[in-house]
Amino acid sequence: MRTDIAIESRELFADYPGVHEDVELRGGLRVSRVKITTDEASRALDKPKGRYFTLTAQRHSLSDAAFRTQAAQLIAGEMETIIGEEGDEPKSVMVVGLGNRFVTPDALGPKVAEHVFVTRHIQMYCRDALDGNVRTVTAFAANVLGITGMETVEVVSGLVQTIHPDLLIIVDALASMESAHIGSVIQMNDSGISPGSGIGNFQTALNDRTVGVPVITLGVPLVVSAETIIGDALDQLQISKPDYTDLPEEFAHMIVTPKNIDAMVADAAKVLAEAINLALHGTQYRMLEQLLS
Numbered sequence: 031m032r033t034d035i036a037i038e039s040r041e042l043f044a045d046y047p048g049v050h051e052d053v054e055l056r057g058g059l060r061v062s063r064v065k066i067t068t069d070e071a072s073r074a075l076d077k078p079k080g081r082y083f084t085l086t087a088q089r090h091s092l093s094d095a096a097f098r099t100q101a102a103q104l105i106a107g108e109m110e111t112i113i114g115e116e117g118d119e120p121k122s123v124m125v126v127g128l129g130n131r132f133v134t135p136d137a138l139g140p141k142v143a144e145h146v147f148v149t150r151h152i153q154m155y156c157r158d159a160l161d162g163n164v165r166t167v168t169a170f171a172a173n174v175l176g177i178t179g180m181e182t183v184e185v186v187s188g189l190v191q192t193i194h195p196d197l198l199i200i201v202d203a204l205a206s207m208e209s210a211h212i213g214s215v216i217q218m219n220d221s222g223i224s225p226g227s228g229i230g231n232f233q234t235a236l237n238d239r240t241v242g243v244p245v246i247t248l249g250v251p252l253v254v255s256a257e258t259i260i261g262d263a264l265d266q267l268q269i270s271k272p273d274y275t276d277l278p279e280e281f282a283h284m285i286v287t288p289k290n291i292d293a294m295v296a297d298a299a300k301v302l303a304e305a306i307n308l309a310l311h312g313t314q315y316r317m318l319e320q321l322l323s
Contacts, residue, residue, distance in 0.1 A: 034223075048068030056100075078221035079221060082218070084217045113309070121196060123196065123197045125142070125306060127170070127171045128172050128182060129174065139172070142303045147307045150168045150193075164311065164314050186198070190241050199246045201302055204217065207255070207258050212251055218249075223247045
């Protein structure tokens with residue numbers, strides 16, 4: 031079973047050399063910072079070297095407005111730290127929402143992109159409407175290979191060469207290997223993403239080497255495999271797990287999502303969009319909210 035979630039991989043390789051984790055509790059949220067520093071650890075955890083920031087809450091927390099506000103503020107603060115460490119703060123940022131807006135559990139990226147406060151067009155055509163310190167922000171919802179015939183990295187690289195952002199923020203739905211993490215975990219990292227890798231659909235990675243600018247990735251796990259559901263159910267019933275190699279093929283390759291996925295995606299999109307807007311616009315957040323909402 032594969033997972034996009036670093037803390038899940040970390041649990042499988044506890045105390046592995048080259049992996050460091052700090053954990054704290056912030057108002058009922060579990061905050062984890064995992065750093066993968068060696069090639070050996072990267073191969074073992076099947077995650078690129080880099081920093082992984084993860085918020086874990088109780089199930090259904092995304093539906094609570096107070097939780098969404100708290101989570102957005104924590105993510106924004108961590109994002110500002112990552113951005114600041116890149117050197118000069120980026121003056122131009124592109125937000126890319128990955129996924130298929132017509133498939134609900136894969137629509138997180140496009141929905142977030144719709145709610146980002148974009149400013150480039152205003153600065154180009156109505157500069158007097160904005161404060162001079164407002165950062166240039168663009169947003170784009172990339173579609174999937176099966177619809178466009180183009181790999182995501184090809185589309186994004188073309189946009190980067192045209193728009194010349196200093197930083198990319200990529201948002202995508204993730205896959206988990208723990209059903210309890212669906213809709214209750216938010217992950218951010220600075221090592222990029224391989225679209226579809228969590229469910230075995232591998233595409234070229236989006237990272238600083240493939241697109242030419244620093245990349246921050248945000249996501250929420252919204253699907254699990256049938257193997258995970260079977261295993262979690264048997265654990266709760268205290269029944270020994272089967273050998274997954276004996277599972278019928280139709281179950282071994284089945285991906286499962288909750289029945290309330292529509293509401294879950296909408297709530298997750300609100301959290302991530304608010305976090306991005308807070309991190310990128312800071313003190314101008316409320317002014318832009320009034321202007322662009």
